[in-house]
Amino acid sequence: MNINENFLKIQSSYLFSNIAKKVREFSEANPDADIIRLGIGDATRPLPEAVTAAMHRAVDEMGTLDGFRGYPPEYGYDFLLNAISENDFKARGINIGADEIFVSDGAKSDTGNIGDIFSNANTVAVCDPVYPVYVDTNVMCGRAGEAVNGKWSNVIYMPCTAQTGFLPELPAQKADLIYLCFPNNPTGMTIDKKNLQRWVDYANENGSVILYDAAYEAYISDPEIPHSIFELEGAKTCAIEFRSFSKTAGFTGVRCAYTIIPKELTFGGVSLNALWARRQATKFNGVSYITQRGAEAIYSPEGKPQVKAVIDYYKSNASTISEGLKSLGYEVYGGTNSPYVWLKAPDGMASWDFFDLLLNKVQVVGTPGSGFGPSGEGYFRLTGFGSAENTAKALERIARL
Ligand code: PLP
Numbered sequence: 263m264n265i266n267e268n269f270l271k272i273q274s275s276y277l278f279s280n281i282a283k284k285v286r287e288f289s290e291a292n293p294d295a296d297i298i299r300l301g302i303g304d305a306t307r308p309l310p311e312a313v314t315a316a317m318h319r320a321v322d323e324m325g326t327l328d329g330f331r332g333y334p335p336e337y338g339y340d341f342l343l344n345a346i347s348e349n350d351f352k353a354r355g356i357n358i359g360a361d362e363i364f365v366s367d368g369a370k371s372d373t374g375n376i377g378d379i380f381s382n383a384n385t386v387a388v389c390d391p392v393y394p395v396y397v398d399t400n401v402m403c404g405r406a407g408e409a410v411n412g413k414w415s416n417v418i419y420m421p422c423t424a425q426t427g428f429l430p431e432l433p434a435q436k437a438d439l440i441y442l443c444f445p446n447n448p449t450g451m452t453i454d455k456k457n458l459q460r461w462v463d464y465a466n467e468n469g470s471v472i473l474y475d476a477a478y479e480a481y482i483s484d485p486e487i488p489h490s491i492f493e494l495e496g497a498k499t500c501a502i503e504f505r506s507f508s509k510t511a512g513f514t515g516v517r518c519a520y521t522i523i524p525k526e527l528t529f530g531g532v533s534l535n536a537l538w539a540r541r542q543a544t545k546f547n548g549v550s551y552i553t554q555r556g557a558e559a560i561y562s563p564e565g566k567p568q569v570k571a572v573i574d575y576y577k578s579n580a581s582t583i584s585e586g587l588k589s590l591g592y593e594v595y596g597g598t599n600s601p602y603v604w605l606k607a608p609d610g611m612a613s614w615d616f617f618d619l620l621l622n623k624v625q626v627v628g629t630p631g632s633g634f635g636p637s638g639e640g641y642f643r644l645t646g647f648g649s650a651e652n653t654a655k656a657l658e659r660i661a662r663l
Contacts, residue, residue: 268404277394277633281617288621297621298656300583300644301629303447303602305512307575309556310568313511316559320552334548337539338365338520342554346520349561350505356492362524362535364542365549365557369477369506369519373441374399375545376473376502376521379537380439380529387418387437389430391448391634391641393475396441412636421637422449428595428604429453432464440465442491443475445482448634448643449604450580450596452487458494465500471529472501477519480510480573482599490522498524502534509576509601511560511569518549518557576601579653580646586657601646604631616642624659 281301289295323329337343343360351358366372374395382405388396397417400406407416418437420430428451430442442461444453465472474491482489491501503522507513523535559565577598584597593606607616613630620626631641646653 266402266404268402271409272398272401277629280633281627281629284617284621285627288625295625297625297627298648298652298659299627300648300653300656301627302645302647303509304647305509305514305572306647306649307512307572309512309516310560310565310572312559312562312565312568313556316562317552317556320555324551331551334551334554336543336546336548337361338363338549339551339554342558345558345561346505351490351492354489354493356490358492358522359525362522364521364523364538365554366519366521366542366546367517367549368508369475369504369521370395372504372519372521373473373475375541376538377403377405378541378545379534380405380471384438385416385418385436387420387430387433387440388635389422389441389443389446390419390636391422391631391638392441393443393447394634396473396475397635419635419637422446422451423637424593424606427451429457432460436468436470438470439473440470441473441475443477444487445478445600446596446602447478448602448629448631448638450598450600450602451604452482452484452599454486455488455494458488458491462491462494462497462500466496469529470500471527471534472497474501474503476503477506478509478600478602479505480569481577481601483577484599487599492522492524498526500527502527507557507560510573511557511565512572513557516553516556518553575650576646578646579648579650582650582653582657583644583646587660590661597646603644603646605642605644607631607640607642610640613639613642619663620660624656624663626656626659 342365343363346363347358347360377399386400406414413419418433422428422430428449479489491497491503506519523538525535527534560569580597580601580603583603584594587594587605595604597603613632617630629643631638
């Protein structure tokens with residue numbers, strides 16, 4: 263009897279468990295310490311009222327004979343698919359049909375599961391540093407190869423460092439599957455249309471597929487920055503886009519997201535829309551009616567300003583962090599069209615050493631950049647997802663360092 267041995271290749275201690283362990287140990291040794299957590303990538307503000315009201319109504323409907331619903335459609339209810347198509351795409355001049363949208367329980371599941379429809383023979387390219395899910399899920403299915411000196415043998419790492427302006431460079435060797443995430447987690451950096459067009463052109467020329475994670479699209483306010491890869495010429499023949507309501511409307515606990523696979527997109531002559539539809543119909547039974555009604559309310563006239571207020575709140579925190587750190591002389595990136603602030607640890611310190619310093623000296627918790635990949639060493643991530651009060655307090659404390 264054999265297990266999937268690829269799982270044994272993955273380090274058992276995941277980045278965030280390591281952080282939690284260190285914080286727990288510190289708290290046990292210093293029970294009165296007031297620890298401020300700015301390492302989180304989780305929403306903290308309550309759900310918008312329009313969302314909770316819609317969910318309450320949906321609960322009441324489900325308790326009636328006429329309103330009861332069983333299994334939802336695997337790909338999403340028409341009311342949500344149409345709201346997404348109209349508001350997230352048509353309103354930006356992009357034509358995405360309801361049958362190109364797949365509603366799911368999360369962008370983590372979708373970015374992780376998408377590998378199911380691709381052969382293990384494909385080469386994978388990821389940014390470095392990177393959201394760890396892209397790499398780990400390729401390890402689990404055996405596509406990443408073997409670990410050699412902290413890197414996977416079949417993965418092309420695209421360093422995103424100060425030298426590259428924190429943007430990846432086109433890979434010298436052919437990459438079949440290219441994971442891009444903008445606004446980026448962890449660096450908070452964005453990509454403009456001209457730069458993204460180079461990736462779309464590369465993918466179309468090389469027959470590659472771009473797996474575009476736009477989970478933080480709602481944080482973009484600069485008109486030069488595309489919200490969707492489908493704003494770009496030719497993207498429909500080379501890209502899949504992942505979106506999430508998690509950081510848009512506080513759905514990290516409710517769970518709802520969606521993935522766009524254009525009908526035009528083929529790989530090896532096969533429609534990826536059809537393959538994903540088959541995959542979802544077999545392995546996924548849809549998102550609850552109550553959740554989807556909640557998601558639909560994000561697009562309502564009441565919901566829109568409420569959602570914007572929450573995003574503005576996190577953005578204001580991110581700005582407090584980035585401006586505050588800059589004034590203290592730190593080298594800081596991101597934090598404007600993103601909830602994430604990426605900073606260089608001072609005096610050439612290693613990421614984990616800076617983590618320990620902040621925790622032990624001023625009780626501020628962040629995320630060590632090295633946890634996101636080799637090129638993250640020496641960097642550190644703080645987020646705008648805390649409370650405004652704690653964010654300001656954390657800055658005052660860091661100033662005392
Ligand atoms: N993609 C990126 C880049 C993320 O940072 C996250 C969450 O932190 C996700 C996807 C997960 O989103 P969801 O909550 O929809 O699973």
